[in-house]
Amino acid sequence: MPRALVLLILLASLMAAQQPDPAALQHYFEQGNKALAEGRYPEAEAAYAKLIESSPGIAEVHASLGFAYYQQGKLSEAAATLQQAIKLKPGLPNVEILLAMSLSELGRYAEALPGLENGFKQSADAALRRMSGLQLQRAYTGLARDREAVEVALQLMQLYPDDPEILYHASKLYANFSYLTLQKLSDVAPASVWRRQAAGEAFESQGSYELAIQEYREVLALDPGRPGIHYRIGRALLAGSRDANAAAAAKEFEGELAVDSTNANAAYELGEIHRKSARHGEAQKLFEQALKSYPDFEEAQLGLAGVLIAQGKHGLALPQLEKAVALNPANEVGYYRLAQVHRALGNAAEQKKALAEFQRLRSEKSSQEKNLLQALSPDAVTRQEIDGEAAP
Secondary structure, three states, X not given: OOHHHHHHHHHHHHHHOOXXXXXXXXXXXXXXXXXXXXXXHHHHHHHHHHHHHHOOOOHHHHHHHHHHHHHOOOHHXXXXXXXXXXXXXXXXXXXXXXXXXXXXXXXXXHHHHHHHHHHHHHOOOHHHHHHHHHHHXXXXXXXXXXXXXXXXXXXXXXHOOOOHHHHHHHHHHHHHHHHHHHHHHHHHOOOOHHHHHHHHHHHHHOOOHHHHHHHHHHHHHHOOOOOXXXXXXXXXXXXXXXXXXXXXXXXXXXXXXXXXXXOHHHHHHHHHHHHHOOOHHHHHHHHHHHXXXXXXXXXXXXXXXXXXXXXXXXXXXXXXXXXXXXXXXXXXXXXXXXXXXXXXXXXXXXXXXHHHHHHHHHHHOOHHHHHHHHHOOOOOOOOOOOOOOOOO
8 A cells, every 4th residue: 555545544533533531542643653654554553443442433543443454454354444434434535445445355346346436536646546446457357347447457557657567467457358258259159260360369479389370270271361361370480480480481471472462561571581591682672562561660671771781782771770760769780780881881970879879778688688578579570680790
């Protein structure tokens, strides 16, 4: 629970509590507040319990005790105590939201829902709104209201785009929603091309490339001209073993371009296979084909620049690289090749600048991190790499 909520509850307690015996109760009151603020929840619990024994009608003390219970995971006690606080003083700030979160943790989702919806939609406190949203997402899922759970997850990611806990729970929710949707698709249309394609994509995302390819082959048996399937087979082949399967993957990309000549990804992948085999003329045509369909295709810009550099056409490579680094200033390959070009063109100052940026970016990213990102993005194209190129 964020410190902001602690302070809000404490403030309500300090302002509103009235003690019939100030001398006797002030000690417990201050002791409880201090322990609560410092996160010593068992001590806070003991102090507030003493207060309630002597003066059971102070709603704010029940609220603070409920908070101490909640922080210790004593959820049943928290819910009962918070309900008593609300009974004594309806409208006490944030207590209904805290009660709703306690009920949600107990799996009493229907009871929790109104308070969580109110906390997420109306709370002005960002931390409290965040926690309400996470619990609301959980409650909707528990009530099998999956569409509403996904909507909350989308809103949370928009509000807190860099929050790892938000991203983790969203990923679990999407995976579950995807699974349930695929199960329904299997029930209503088990032999359909859509079910086969969905199964192939699911296997591919899990790294089960042979199973994915089998499903994609079944799709083509049902619909030989279906766009995108030859491309996915080619990508699955490369993911399984790039060196061993390059020739087979090239045939799939060729098959995709026969179905859809505007598939920029297929043209790029086929061009990259040719580039790595030093078939520069064929690679250049394919990269240019990809860029014709998708002018802001950063990897195709880099690939085209790479084959132009290999052919000694440094002047033609320069604008390709300048656009590539403008599209993605965090790609070190662009700066490496840019340094190569500036060196060949005699631009010493620009070469030094590009090389310094390459070295800075290189130090920030380990190859392990880049490989992990690639593995987690099955729909991404093959990334350009520095593979045996001349030093810039």
